[in-house]
Amino acid sequence: MNRYRDLLTTPGVARLISAQLTARLPSGMISLAYLIHVERLFDSYGLAGLVLAATSFGQAAAGPLTSRWMGRWGMRPVINLTLAVSIVSMAAIAFLAMPLWGYMVFGLIGGLATPPIQPAVRTIYPKMVTSKQLVPLFSLDASAQEIIWVMGPVITTVLAIQVSPPVAIIVAGVFLIVGGVWFVSSPELGSVRIPPNKGRIGRVLTKPPVLLATVTGFLLIGAAAAVEVAVVSVFGETGPQAGAVLALWAIASLIGGLSLGGVKIGPWALTVRMALVTVGMALAMGSTDFWWLVATLAIAGAGLAPALAVMFAIVSASVKFSETAESYGWVGSGQLIGAALGSAIAGFAIDGYGSIGGFATAFVFSLVGTLVALAFKRSHPDLRDRDPSPMPDTEPISVVRPAPPVA
Template structure:
């Protein structure tokens, strides 16, 4: 814990980490909020799944593209533009009268295209704020805190959607998006660090085995989590507080795992071992929908989530040049966002046919693949034991602008 406390005392780290978490919290809220909102309006999880699929397509396109734009026009310009468009789209979905499903799909697509590239921005800034020895623990701390987004975010969504309304749940996500986005954009570090223009074509960074591995495993891991969230809500009903309780315990497990395992050296088997914990917990959860059984088994599953995310961030950072970091993290973030949307969508279709157990089958399948992929492709996984996780320096000076 002393390592993490030391990091938080480093100038600007706690502030920047808090700002980006608030700004990105809607990433973990909107998939479930859209699922519940569209299902309530059109009485079909399948229709909601189509909206989420359209959103995921937009996110797939935007992640690496807007990340590269930050190297051309600067972080703040790109973040302001995408934030304005995305906020307008989310507000329209929440407040417009009932619209046909294709219109919601078009709005979801536009919202996905304009998702602010905050994760690539902050992952690019981190190596400029701490020394190389502190970088891997910082990624671990950030991954632990990120559980507020991917697990605690749906808890908020579930509580507000069930106790107030689905419109209120979407508007709450919008409030976090705007408030957190402004806070992050106003941070001095966002104006101080300049991302050099990448000399390579879009997508070439995916030829780096570690980047592709992190993108695929992030997609599978977060997809499994999203399916679990949809399954828990379906199991206990939209009006039951038990859903929030189970998901909160899921989040607690991830936080515990991130802080407890974050200091362990990252070897070539690190990713597979951590996701195996998630797979075991989710597999056990699929045996029963009893609230206490789910609480215990998902606590186990959660222990592997934050440590696995920390490994993804570290292997990407250590494998690319600084000018490529934003785009690389854009692809990783895109994988996670698509995973969240498609995991919810697939779970929604199977819930329509098989009820809640169908969502758990989706989650177990995705988690199993998430464990298998890094096992089969462990040679693509860098061995960072005793190595620096900082990005590879560019051959030209990187300008740093005064704040």
């Protein structure tokens, strides 16, 4: 644990991690909050899933685009603009009475305005720590993300069920405002400038590690989102059991991420971690008993944060510094789309087959993710003896040679 203590005492690291996690907490809240809110309005998980699908489409388009904008106009202006639009769209969904297409439109607008905080912070990290500290920092960050992907739904579930879904949406908006303002006011955003990416948009996806991290991240977070919906459907809208199961799942993932943070990343790292998640998801289909779900999801959780940390590291080691923001934009979009579509597909599966349909959806997502990691193992860089920092941007330099002396 000394490595994490050293990281957190590095100037700015603890503050930046805390700020970005607060600002990104709504990413783990809003899909489930929209699902519960729209399902209550239209009495259908399937129709609620359409709103999530519209949101995910917006996120897919926004992630890489807004990340590139940060290289052109700066991080603060882009994040401030997207924060404002996001808050308006969330308030509209929470308080306006509309037909289904209206909720889909505002979901799309909110998705398009997803603040590019994840690509911003992952671009800044390599400039704050040494190369030896970078992999542990990614592990710490991935472990802390459990607050987003698991604790976020816990908060949403409690608020939406015990109070009301609009309150859950507005609380997510409050986190977005507080965290966003905190993040953009951090001095690191002024001291680190993202160089403009001169390549065409999407070219970073031709780099196999970036594509691998984007696809597996989509599938991993899709599985996690499906589990969240399934757990809520098991325990209904009364009692704290759903929140307790998800909280214990988060703790297991946190422990797994911190425990493996010092392990060197070899070419099998992503496959092994994804396989651990898949085993847990497969076992979760066996029963809806409270303690069975706690035990099986703990197995899955032990591989969740470590898998995310590997994805972040292989992207960092495979791109130029000017390409980092867009690369993480694609990875972040993949995760956000996975969260929305995992929830949506699980909703339809639960409508048709009950709660087990939701767990089966999670298993399929994670199994495909494991098979993708295995099939494209050659695209996975070996970082056991390699600096995971982004490659510096270089340009040809003209050299003027002095004329030879006259004899």
